[in-house]
Amino acid sequence: MDNVEKTEQLPEFLQTEFDPRDPNPWLALYLDQSTPLPDHVKQAWLTDSASPSRQFLLPFVRPIARTLIVLIQIFKVVVPRKWAASKFLHWILAAGLKYCVRPEANWLVLRHFHMGAQILEFIAANSPVKVETSPLKPITLDDLKDELFLKHDLNLFNFVIRLSKALRDADKKLQPVAQPDFSMIKEPEVTLEAMPRGRLNGIDLQTAIEMFTPTYQLFLTDNDFWRASNSLQLDETIGLYVATILNSPQHLVLLNNKHPLVPMSTLRAGYRLVLHGLSTEMLHALLMELKKQQGFTSAQQ
Template structure:
């Protein structure tokens, strides 16, 4: 049943299941859109922090000694998520770890190598060890080991492997909600962008923001495995050979999140159907 307090467009997308994305993820995102601060505070903060980000990006590109502070970065993010980021946004962040880990594990298992990603945080404090930095490095390590694209024949396609796949159970996530947790997903990301740029080495940050462009490669490779060449339509971020800077980073980050949700839901439906 559509929420009549929402605009007709939001009611429409709440009922539209054309894209393979789990209903719970859609509802979390719609609730995040209901956050009034998203429409008032976010534009101001995004403009301000986008300006700061480009200044930090420029400084980090200068021929100066490089430094990183991964531990401080993760502690700051977890502290901020614990006290200021909304429950819906935190759940979407935790889901993202799980969706991408599952996709990479499926890709590895069905491409003939044993690379396994084990980043499935269930609460905010888990991200102190299962970190965003590890999240990026696991993606790169997976592709380093994958090698050339292998096209699957019809017989192989029927025998997908799911040993490392962990279906997402929302009941396993634990968020102790506080009254100060009021910031929506996009506003929170705007605050994090400068912190990431500052506390990672310049090449680490450049790689992290360009890792989104591997979405197209993932879609191609998974599509070859399951014999579906339409998956690339879900990938907004494309052409990993073309390196980009922090411009339009917020939108590219969000579209990466939608892509992993779409691909996870499609593969999960396929897994379930193969078990029946």
């Protein structure tokens, strides 16, 4: 009985037999090991990507959302520059995720805050200067109501500024570390089983992000929205910090949001946000693997 229940919980691409005449593309991506994602994360990511919502709803939502971004930008010209409703925005985002979005997508969203915080803590711990971090680690979707999306963007820019200023003031640079401190790198304390599974929880991650992007723009100041969009360009910056510490620049090939000095249009912010989430997952997985290897090496010694 337990085996039957376990099989029923597997996504379709893991239940069907492999047919060389009709290979399943999701199965190919799941079995491929060229990217550093653990199986449980890859399964959740591909289950969400293979959903009917992404196949049939996303193609209609994406052009509408991008049109709304243009219209809201025009609307922002005539409203007071400081007008915003961040608290209300985060209530909408948290409620939308809780009642309309797939459990796999919600799990990936909550994981992202934990992993982002851990990566910044890793850089800080292995930096030659002391730098402050402000980790955000929500456990439930309701925790997001405390303006966590906005705070996440602020934390990223504040960290880069504080680290860069401290390095400049001390006339130092990030350097490779022979034995990096991985103590803060661990599996995020959120579980897929705890995510809501109501009748309406059917919207995939990419479609939800495309829907939420113009909403995010509408209820934030123009400056806050532009900063949030441009924060995606810092993937390259954070990647370079980690690659320097690990002395492994080859891992930068996994990044897609480049170059930090060339800001991109906000029209593709939703798509780039998905790439940001995936690159964060991959970087965290890489650090988890290196931590495991370091522990094995220490045990041998």
